[in-house]
Amino acid sequence: MNYRHAFHAGNFADLVKHAALLRLLSELTAEGGPLTVIDTHAGRGLYDLAGPEARKSGEAEAGIVRLMRAGDAPAEFASLKRSVLALNRGGEVRRYPGSPWLIAEALRPGDRYLACELRKEEHDALRATLKERPQARTLNADGYAAAPAEAPPNGRVLVLIDPPFEKPDDYERIVDALVAVRRRNPAAQALVWLPIKDLETLDAFLRDLEDEVDAPMLVAETRVKPLSDPMKMNGCALVLVGGPDLSGPLAEICGWVAQALGAGGGARVYPLTPQ
Template identity: 60%
Template sequence: MNYRHAFHAGNFADLVKHATLTLLLDRLRADAAPLTVVDTHAGAGGYDLDGEMSRRTGEAAQGIFRLMEAQGAPAEFDALKAAVRAGNPKGGVRFYPGSPSLIAGGLRRGDRYVACELRDDDHALLAQTLARHPGAKAVQDDGFGVAGREAGKGGRLFVLIDPPFERADDYERIAEAMGTVLGLDPDACVAVWLPLKDLETFDAFLRRVEPAAPELLIAEARLKPLSDPMKMNGCAMVIAGGPAGLEGPLEAICGWVAGRLGETGGRAEVWSTAS
């Protein structure tokens, strides 16, 4: 999967990922303990939907544009919609916030955000995005390694993993990183975004992760049947160590995306691997 996020900003998968992200941040901030967030593949931080890469795919038209126009969307999207409105004070939807904007904007005094990005151009944009947030730092480093080094330092750790899936071993590296983080910090929360192409790839990843995280909460939004491994037919959030009570909100998020943006037969499912 050749993936640079500017091509896909604001698409259906971003709605699932970012609504889930704001939900998790809200629940984790309910704890008074300082929160450290590691974003392993942060990207540029925000995106111009009028830019060449976004216009080339047009994916935002069937994602954030639909959400912002929709009546009666679940309240779980309210935080994302508010961030979009704040980033477009003149109205419309030209600028879309990436995870760095959503995370940094909600930091409390004492919280930390480490945003990792390897690309030179995206790292420069990321640093600009985070410059006005004193608790946030953009680092040009391997995010998987950074997550492991931050584990066990104290406070509550939240790791967001959303790689570009350009490397053949990304699934293996995700599983390895989860094992390292949870081995050093069993109370950490780790949330992974995954494309859904075919069940074999998805199931193989879950089997690989199970030894390190036997209790996973999985939220799937399937917009098409998982029958073509060359296409992104949906997406999933895989969460280890999440706060209690996420099932209902995740069902609302994935259900709306699958039902409103998917093809006939699109469906959502939220389930746990806990015995």
């Protein structure tokens, strides 16, 4: 597998995912008992935007760098911007926080975080990134299998699923993992990130979710360009499974990214009703 998120860190899709994740974590940690977060595809947790991968792609320049300079971004991006400012000490944006960094920062002392990463070199970097976070644990393993095995059968659980989508069975394995996690803990919630290349692939996945997962679901689509080339990532989608109603915040996040960072795209947020 040759995917490395270092090429894509801080791009438009990261802005959508991370702003939404931080808003969700804010809701879940505002009240209630201990929270367990399981991240199935954690990556290395912290990215060098001055490195050769990020500089080659230029995606961060078109994403997080533009967000940090924007004066019209909605308040839903404030938490992400604060994290980026803190990492870069208010100067030029050279480092970008991945989901592990953001999750570890957001959790309370009694919460727990399991970050799974299959690639050994990425896991080694992840472990170094989180070494001073006492509530965090890393696992060099297949996150799809680890999530149901590690999910506590009781209590509050959030599963973040954000695979690289390099394998043809990723969509099927997401559904299988969600079914297995909720079989173990029926109250488990999830946030799933997906690329949008063509609507048929996304719609087929959503139909499978409706058929297999018995939970309220909210879909947020962000399209930064017309869906004219199914070989390219024309946008991204988030599916919130069993979580709080974030339709308003997600509409603000997706709408701003589509309008400010896209060309000819659009955004929409809508519920899914399980069959």
